[in-house]
Amino acid sequence: MPSAAGQTVRTVLVKYEKEVLAEWIRLQLAATTLRGDLMKENELREQSRDLLSLLRPALESGRFESLESSDWTQVKEFLAGVSRTRGQQGFAPTETATFVLSLKQPIFDRLRNEIKDAQALADELWVATVVLDRLALFTTEQFLKTRETVIQSQQRELLELSTPVVELWESILALPLIGTLDSERTQVVMESLLQKIVETGAAIAIIDITGVPTVDTLVAQHLLKTVAAARLMGADCIISGIRPQIAQTIVHLGVDLSEVTTKASLADAFMIAMRRVQAKLPTGT
């Protein structure tokens, strides 16, 4: 049921749609937040026109209290689409929110011309402000959601990218670790290493930690777990790429690596692995 408040906002939008739209686009084009480099003018015009035409029926429903009601679904879907594309195009959050907020000025101008009574004008302005602010907030929220999904998918990719297991020689695997080791990554690393051991029948795995920036007790524990799991599968592990600072920290922390063969460089580890494999493997394999 349409209430008295917001009546004029509606009339303004119905009566002066063309003027409001023209004014709005003019303002957007003149604004400093315009990103001509990211978006064509045509696209902006189209988006503005679509939003205005969707806004009209939604306003006619007369429910301004919240955007939850079904009257706003279309507007919300449209805005979600806009902020998604803008998020991917590289717009800043402010620039995206400004798209909605900049509609205030043309509407307010029209309202001021329409209503002479100060009290009524204030009421109408309030309604318009509430609606547009909510829409702008919604847009920002959607924008952030888009960004978050991007971040999450990148994290996943990073996890997979950063745990390659390479076969250096027959029966010798290398696992160059890059980046900090947390529990989740250790799990992935362990699984891919063990899987590869089964696939290739490797007898020795070299875990190279040159790319691990810091080793604390937790990281050391994760490393030892990986070594223990590989040993259970019947493969020996060599840890290589231990930098001087890391050697110092390991000793200071009291981490016991005496059970594991450690080498300073991958080359040394590879040498010792070759020697062991030749000693172990029966000839002909």
Added chain:
Amino acid sequence: MEKIPILRMGKFLLVTIQVDMHDRLALQLQEDLTERIVAVRARGVLMDISSLEVVDSFIGRMISNIAAMASVLDAQTVVVGMQPAVAITLVELGLSLEGVRTALNVERGMALLNELVAAELR
């Protein structure tokens, strides 16, 4: 009652676990195996657990107990064919089976046993 077969291969005993290990079965295996080691004067035990897909802490401890008992009876134990998931579970349970020798498959395990026994005789 089901039983885990213990096969004799020369001076070694071969145990292949092909069913889901439950506690009673593990205890039975422990008993049978120690008796067989003494009876045939086995020098080594090869335990193939490649079909074992589920382990708990009890089974994990049984494996290391069996290895310890065998070594008391002067037989080397090699556990072969552990599945990745089983290895991860055991490590997470804090059972890294120290003192148990492992190999990737039966072939490697046999080679390792031969080596160990040969080193003993030397």
